[in-house]
Amino acid sequence: MKDSSYKNNSETIKDKKQDKPLYQELLSTFVYIIIITGVFLLIRLYIVAPVSVEGSSMEPTLQDGDHLLLNKIGDIDRFDVIVFPAPEENGKQFIKRVIGLPGDEITFQDQTLFINGETIEEDYIDLSNVSDADLQSLNSDFSLDSLEDVEQVPEDSYFVLGDNRVNSKDSRSFGFIDKDNVTGKTSLRIWPLDRIGFIDSPE
Missing domain, CATH: 2.10.109.10 (Umud Fragment, subunit A)
Incomplete structure (x- = not known):
């Protein structure tokens, strides 16, 4: 009897854990989304961000329409x-x-x-x-x-x-x-696909 009673109690506890209310599931998912979005925004604001080239002033190194990864930290x-x-x-x-x-x-x-x-x-x-x-x-x-x-x-x-x-x-x-007015520096081209890679600079 003891074994049967213990088993039933365990199953009851397990079922209660599984029967988590829908609003709690939605709340957890919402919190996860907020955290992930916040981390992404912080990274983009303070560490790296995509930028695109407009015009021909940096040719032949950079072409109009190139997409680069901007590094916002470092000397x-x-x-x-x-x-x-x-x-x-x-x-x-x-x-x-x-x-x-x-x-x-x-x-x-x-x-x-x-x-x-x-x-x-x-x-x-x-x-x-x-x-x-x-x-x-x-x-x-x-x-x-x-x-x-x-x-x-x-x-x-x-x-x-x-x-x-x-x-x-x-x-x-x-x-x-x-x-203090420098947004960041870039050395990596991420688009177009046939030109992905580091931007060469002299030593």
Whole structure:
């Protein structure tokens, strides 16, 4: 009798656990959805987010319509590709390459970039199909002194350029980018499928 009674009591307890009210199941599911959504939003807000390229200012590195993964944490290094709010254009984002870090001296002469007096080989640029006239007018010589009346990139600022130098609105026109205004940096293309992979940057 004891064994039979114990078995029946166990089955009763088990049945009660299984007969969970529908509203509790719905509440649990809703809580799970809220938690998952919250985690996703936090990741997108503070860690990574997808971004898309509009325009040709970063060709040939990036093409119009490319989709990238934006990293919102970590330090910014020279030649990183970054995203930031477009100066004087509300609601728009720019994507450019960091050329100058705080303290750098930047000079461009005879189609050659110099950083702190050192010649920089910009393998990410292809202006082979650009006429000499356009190079002279759209990619002319400059220095920080001629552009901003300073010798070096200011503290907590970056000097940025587009890879497509003859068709890019960048620090040559709008000046330095404040460190705090950088949304993030990107090195990974996630679309289109035939171009998925890391964005090459010089060492």
